[in-house]
Amino acid sequence: MKMDFSQFKREIYKRFGINLDGYKEKQLKRRIKSLMMSQGASDFGEYLKMLIQDENQWMKFLDKVTINVSEFFRNPDIFSYLENTILPESFEGKRQVKIWSAACSNGSEPYSLAMIMEDVFPGVSYEIIATDIDENILDAARKGVYDVRMLKNVTPRRLKKYFTQDDEGLYKINEDLKKNISYRKHDLLVDKYGMGYDLIVCRNVTIYFTKETQFDIYTKMNASLKPDGVLFIGATENIIQHRELGFEKISHWFYKKSAYLLQRGDEKNGQVIG
Ligand SMILES: C[S@@+](CC[C@H](N)C(=O)[O-])C[C@H]1O[C@@H](n2cnc3c(N)ncnc32)[C@H](O)[C@@H]1O
Structure with missing residues (x-):
């Protein structure tokens, strides 16, 4: 099923409880799209299916959204x-x-x-x-x-x-x-x-x-x-x-x-x- 980014975000919230609406849209969409393509999905509907079916894919997705960079006594x-x-x-x-x-x-x-x-x-x-x-x-x-x-x-x-x-x-x-x-x-x-x-x-x-x-x-x-x-x-x-x-x-x-x-x-x- 074809879906746009807004629908994709709604589904993510419904199924995984993560509210992507609060994130800056342009940056977020760019990051998710580049990951989606690298995983072989051509649209958000197909990608959502992958995330639901494959926990590994979900982990990768979460990793991309969250950006965990940190260090001790940063600055x-x-x-x-x-x-x-x-x-x-x-x-x-x-x-x-x-x-x-x-x-x-x-x-x-x-x-x-x-x-x-x-x-x-x-x-x-x-x-x-x-x-x-x-x-x-x-x-x-x-x-x-x-x-x-x-x-x-x-x-x-x-x-x-x-x-x-x-x-x-x-x-x-x-x-x-x-x-x-x-x-x-x-x-x-x-x-x-x-x-x-x-x-x-x-x-x-x-x-x-x-x-x-x-x-x-x-x-x-x-x-x-x-x-x-x-x-x-x-x-x-x-x-x-x-x-x-x-x-x-x-x-x-x-x-x-x-x-x-x-x-x-x-x-x-x-x-x-x-
Ligand atoms: C760049 S790190 C910052 C870590 C640390 N505070 C520092 O300054 O070094 C951003 C962290 O925010 C977390 N994060 C992203 N979205 C979040 C949310 N909606 N609620 C809580 N944590 C979130 C990520 O998982 C990630 O570990």
């Missing part, structure tokens, strides 16, 4: 700023903090955050909820085994303290660093958001979404933050409508929940993860 200067300025100010006086690493990919982001918590806030108890839409990448994150190329921003001291090298030269995260991290499947476009976060890290994923979807995501994240909570975004990202969304820009890439919209945020909050 190291920004992570240093987080570690040395933003967090000491925001976590001052706190005995316990809750962090959400949204779209965490292979775990390098939540593990980087855990290393900072261990090193800079030894007396603070912390919980990191790390979520992604892609189950396969979450499995890889739980295993925590990495090629040296992903570790170029990890200091030798941290490499020694938090990793063990195996016989093949791969680096495995020590079990102790995993104890405060829980990995869960969560779709930013479909699932409900948790609440009570001191810090939300959402980097290099909203770039794939439409402006309306970005607005919706940041509105929900605002509601998910504690009154003094901070949102940390990607190096190439910027929230232009931050005031309207209830954020105060504390510096580039860091936004704090503003006091005047607290009530609206608390009322709109959802519950599930966290």
Whole structure:
């Protein structure tokens, strides 16, 4: 059956629960089309059939849509700023903090955050909820085994303290660093958001979404933050409508929940993860 891209997206949502409407259409269509052709399907109807019948094809499709590129301490200067300025100010006086690493990919982001918590806030108890839409990448994150190329921003001291090298030269995260991290499947476009976060890290994923979807995501994240909570975004990202969304820009890439919209945020909050 011939079908256009809009129908294809509707079917994907109906059958697999993934909402492709929130993604920037041109980019997404180009990526899906190139994969579709390389797999020998000539139109979206035929391709949909392949995805339904062959789990391998579905995995490949998900891989193409999600783009899992990540690394430890991605943009190291920004992570240093987080570690040395933003967090000491925001976590001052706190005995316990809750962090959400949204779209965490292979775990390098939540593990980087855990290393900072261990090193800079030894007396603070912390919980990191790390979520992604892609189950396969979450499995890889739980295993925590990495090629040296992903570790170029990890200091030798941290490499020694938090990793063990195996016989093949791969680096495995020590079990102790995993104890405060829980990995869960969560779709930013479909699932409900948790609440009570001191810090939300959402980097290099909203770039794939439409402006309306970005607005919706940041509105929900605002509601998910504690009154003094901070949102940390990607190096190439910027929230232009931050005031309207209830954020105060504390510096580039860091936004704090503003006091005047607290009530609206608390009322709109959802519950599930966290
Ligand atoms: C480029 S990676 C970013 C990883 C990490 N945050 C970083 O900055 O290095 C994008 C991640 O977003 C995830 N993703 C894509 N669409 C998503 C959605 N709708 N909900 C949750 N995660 C999604 C992908 O599976 C992928 O792991």
